[in-house]
Amino acid sequence: MTPDVLTIEGLSKRFPPSIIALDEANIAVRKGEVHCLLGANGAGKSTFLKLIAGALSPSAGKIQVDGTPVHFRAPAEAARAGISMIYQELDLVPQLTVAENLFLGHPPSRFGFLDKRSRRARAREALARVGASFTPEDRVGSLSIANQQLTAIARSLTREAKVIIMDEPSAALNETELKSVFRVIRELTAQGVAILYVSHRLGELREIGDRVTVLRGGRTIETFDVEGTPDSALVEAILGRDRGFVERRERPPVTGEVVLKVDRLTAANGLDIRDFELRRGEIAGLTGLNGSGRTSFLKALFGADAHEARMSLYGKPYKAKTPRDAIAAGLGLVPESRKTEGLILDAPIYRNATLPAMQGRFLARHGELKAKTVPVLRQLSTKYGSPEQKVIQLSGGNQQKVVLAKWIIKGARLLLLDEPSRGLDIGAKADLYRLVDELAADGAAVIVASSELEELYAACDTIWVFHEGRNIARFDPATTDQDTILKHQILGDHHHD
Amino acid sequence: MTDTVTGVAPARTSGRRVADLLIEYNFIAIFLVVVAIAAILSPNFLTSTNIANLFQQAAVVGVVAVGMTFVILTGNIDLSVGSVVALCGMLVAVLLAGGMPIVPALAITILTGALAGAVIGLITALAEVPSFIVSLAGLVSFRGITYLLTDGVPVSGLPPSFGAISSTMVPVLPGLQVSSMGIIFVVLCIAAGALLRLTVFGESVYATGGNAEAARLSGLPTTRILVLVFTVSGVMSALAGILLTSRLRIGQPTAAQGLELDAIAAVVLGGTSLFGGRGGVLGTFFAVMLLQVLRNIFNLLGLGSFYQMTVTGLIIVAAILLNRFIDIRRGRA
Numbered sequence: 001m002t003p004d005v006l007t008i009e010g011l012s013k014r015f016p017p018s019i020i021a022l023d024e025a026n027i028a029v030r031k032g033e034v035h036c037l038l039g040a041n042g043a044g045k046s047t048f049l050k051l052i053a054g055a056l057s058p059s060a061g062k063i064q065v066d067g068t069p070v071h072f073r074a075p076a077e078a079a080r081a082g083i084s085m086i087y088q089e090l091d092l093v094p095q096l097t098v099a100e101n102l103f104l105g106h107p108p109s110r111f112g113f114l115d116k117r118s119r120r121a122r123a124r125e126a127l128a129r130v131g132a133s134f135t136p137e138d139r140v141g142s143l144s145i146a147n148q149q150l151t152a153i154a155r156s157l158t159r160e161a162k163v164i165i166m167d168e169p170s171a172a173l174n175e176t177e178l179k180s181v182f183r184v185i186r187e188l189t190a191q192g193v194a195i196l197y198v199s200h201r202l203g204e205l206r207e208i209g210d211r212v213t214v215l216r217g218g219r220t221i222e223t224f225d226v227e228g229t230p231d232s233a234l235v236e237a238i239l240g241r242d243r244g245f246v247e248r249r250e251r252p253p254v255t256g257e258v259v260l261k262v263d264r265l266t267a268a269n270g271l272d273i274r275d276f277e278l279r280r281g282e283i284a285g286l287t288g289l290n291g292s293g294r295t296s297f298l299k300a301l302f303g304a305d306a307h308e309a310r311m312s313l314y315g316k317p318y319k320a321k322t323p324r325d326a327i328a329a330g331l332g333l334v335p336e337s338r339k340t341e342g343l344i345l346d347a348p349i350y351r352n353a354t355l356p357a358m359q360g361r362f363l364a365r366h367g368e369l370k371a372k373t374v375p376v377l378r379q380l381s382t383k384y385g386s387p388e389q390k391v392i393q394l395s396g397g398n399q400q401k402v403v404l405a406k407w408i409i410k411g412a413r414l415l416l417l418d419e420p421s422r423g424l425d426i427g428a429k430a431d432l433y434r435l436v437d438e439l440a441a442d443g444a445a446v447i448v449a450s451s452e453l454e455e456l457y458a459a460c461d462t463i464w465v466f467h468e469g470r471n472i473a474r475f476d477p478a479t480t481d482q483d484t485i486l487k488h489q490i491l492g493d494h495h496h497d
Numbered sequence: 498m499t500d501t502v503t504g505v506a507p508a509r510t511s512g513r514r515v516a517d518l519l520i521e522y523n524f525i526a527i528f529l530v531v532v533a534i535a536a537i538l539s540p541n542f543l544t545s546t547n548i549a550n551l552f553q554q555a556a557v558v559g560v561v562a563v564g565m566t567f568v569i570l571t572g573n574i575d576l577s578v579g580s581v582v583a584l585c586g587m588l589v590a591v592l593l594a595g596g597m598p599i600v601p602a603l604a605i606t607i608l609t610g611a612l613a614g615a616v617i618g619l620i621t622a623l624a625e626v627p628s629f630i631v632s633l634a635g636l637v638s639f640r641g642i643t644y645l646l647t648d649g650v651p652v653s654g655l656p657p658s659f660g661a662i663s664s665t666m667v668p669v670l671p672g673l674q675v676s677s678m679g680i681i682f683v684v685l686c687i688a689a690g691a692l693l694r695l696t697v698f699g700e701s702v703y704a705t706g707g708n709a710e711a712a713r714l715s716g717l718p719t720t721r722i723l724v725l726v727f728t729v730s731g732v733m734s735a736l737a738g739i740l741l742t743s744r745l746r747i748g749q750p751t752a753a754q755g756l757e758l759d760a761i762a763a764v765v766l767g768g769t770s771l772f773g774g775r776g777g778v779l780g781t782f783f784a785v786m787l788l789q790v791l792r793n794i795f796n797l798l799g800l801g802s803f804y805q806m807t808v809t810g811l812i813i814v815a816a817i818l819l820n821r822f823i824d825i826r827r828g829r830a
Binding site: 302304322323324326327328333335340341342343344345346347351355356358359360361362363364406 | 701704710712774775
């Protein structure tokens with residue numbers, strides 16, 4: 001039997017005070033195998049990878065490389081031990097050449113001077129091993145994403161990597177590009193290099209993987225041989241059987257008129273949404289894996305990203321070139337990142353909350369702006385000192401309420417909420433969805449994008465499944481169980497009910 | 498509700514309030530300390546003639562710094578202001594020497610300044626290039642145009658009534674007269690402060706500087722705001738150029754070299770963040786006056802400009818370090 005090159009036992013990571021991101025994870029990666037890592041959003045994959053690559057330090061547990069215990073304090077130490085990580089957003093320097101990137105941080109030198117000739121020769125060698133069609137002199141920025149991926153793999157080779165970790169390499173690649181990356185992976189494993197391959201997609205795993213370890217809730221559930229394990233067994237391991245029953249909120253049936261009708265909306269990043277419909281008083285949830293197009297869709301609707309569209313709002317043709325157009329048409333966006341997109345952290349609460357509403361007037365009457373803000377904050381049961389307090393001093397949940405207050409004060413009738421509950425504790429989440437409920441009861445139409453299916457399941461009238469930029473299925477959560485929806489998320493089956 | 502109440506500010510004692518105010522307006526405290534030291538060092542410092550001089554001498558860089566405050570509040574920088582001051586100072590001299598009446602000459606000059614600023618703002622906003630480099634190009638080109646106006650020769654023979662714009666003495670307190678130039682500076686400070694504090698445009702300037710993406714997603718016309726702040730800076734530079742020429746009674750194409758750096762130093766010394774979103778005209782006003790007091794006291798003591806330059810640099814560094822320290826203490830590092 002092939003020896004294990006990387007063995008991990010009981011690896012845990014706790015973030016004080018109470019978050020356990022990884023709980024006694026175990027894995028054994030054999031020399032020359034492609035070992036896949038599967039898990040839903042939040043299963044602990046990123047933490048696991050970061051611990052292996054030395055980007056985080058474990059709270060407990062053992063890591064062994066070739067039977068020798070190791071304790072990485074920095075990624076450079078992991079790299080020296082033969083563990084190489086290729087991040088999803090490739091950490092290459094686009095302005096430098098391929099050769100310069102390959103030896104970034106460890107350039108070949110003679111007598112303290114850079115040895116360019118040796119660098120070029122060794123770069124050529126590494127590129128030949130990955131079957132690259134480009135040269136060491138090419139600028140990384142001018143290469144396709146697939147070729148950049150190959151550059152990153154070649155860089156691992158220059159460090160004599162024994163294990164190469166690839167974090168969702170397929171996310172940015174098309175079919176043919178992925179095929180060429182797979183071909184390289186096979187050649188490398190034939191040379192004895194082990195690959196730890198992370199992906200959401202079962203299809204890829206069938207094509208490239210030898211074994212697969214499933215993570216769920218911060219624990220490694222089981223390791224399977226890819227051959228002979230049916231999809232259903234893997235999906236079950238990803239989802240688990242013992243998930244708590246989520247009680248659906250009582251919602252009146254949606255009978256309002258159609259507010260938004262999207263015949264087709266496309267964007268350069270591959271987004272292609274067809275036949276999307278939203279009614280007055282409806283809460284529609286968007287679910288899907290990371291990169292499935294939820295955020296892109298909301299940003300396009302809001303005029304924040306370039307797109308092509310044929311759609312109507314309240315029966316009239318609608319097209320937003322800028323957020324200003326969208327706001328004028330009655331839309332409001334609670335963006336994915338409240339700190340970088342939603343709020344001006346250093347500014348007082350009331351100035352944040354009234355920013356959209358004050359546009360188009362000459363004088364900023366501060367007294368009036370505060371008077372408009374206070375009742376809305378009270379309606380949202382926001383906890384704060386005074387309206388002049390800076391938002392940076394508020395807790396995450398209360399910050400999110402300030403973002404929501406912007407659109408309530410402005411009087412938006414179509415609310416787009418992108419990951420509105422991210423970073424909120426359970427109480428704040430419950431609060432938030434209660435508010436969304438009230439807004440819908442008041443006649444607003446709401447779209448909520450979230451990676452937490454349970455939340456959508458409890459709160460929404462309709463759930464749309466997004467997969468690789470498309471809205472592939474629509475479910476009524478009252479008549480569908482969560483597992484069915486999750487299977488669609490992962491497998492990408494087309495279905496409309 | 499399990500939401501914590503960490504966001505609620507504790508009730509403040511009055512002592513704490515005073516301390517907060519002192520931190521917020523530390524530039525005023527520093528200014529008062531420097532004035533006190535100056536008054537002790539030289540008996541001539543607090544005389545009415547000297548105070549009038551202070552305002553007159555601070556006016557040109559002060560007016561430019563007020564315009565610069567708008568630009569820096571959006572997180573940008575305008576290096577072209579010194580050259581725009583010179584260009585507009587020369588332009589008004591050429592127009593007046595050519596026989597044009599004062600009012601149209603002033604109007605054309607101010608429009609030219611506005612246009613110069615708007616061009617820099619437009620290129621910065623539409624091409625999304627750093628304003629540092631766009632305005633650096635402006636610094637060079639506008640100075641070139643200034644020389645081209647008269648082939649580098651100063652212009653004299655301006656009507657005496659034009660000189661009155663800067664040098665009419667206005668009694669402000671019994672026994673204290675300040676030249677109209679100083680008054681114009683103070684009035685422009687108040688107008689700029691009102692624009693920033695009381696209008697939606699002012700709010701938008703702070704919002705754009707505080708978080709441009711959040712501002713855009715809140716429906717703010719961020720491109721228009723950028724063009725407008727550079728236009729304000731251009732107009733202020735034109736006014737400063739007019740005041741300068743009026744005081745000198747001559748159009749001098751080499752005037753105001755390096756003025757942009759004095760203006761930027763004053764804005765930053767006044768507590769406006771180079772990253773945008775924080776600060777204001779009040780701080781700029783006191784910083785301009787502080788730098789002028791320093792220059793003044795060195796003159797009164799008979800110490801040369803070498804000492805002045807050295808100490809001015811040290812004071813700027815000390816003030817920046819102080820603000821940085823306050824930021825860290827407040828947890829904004």
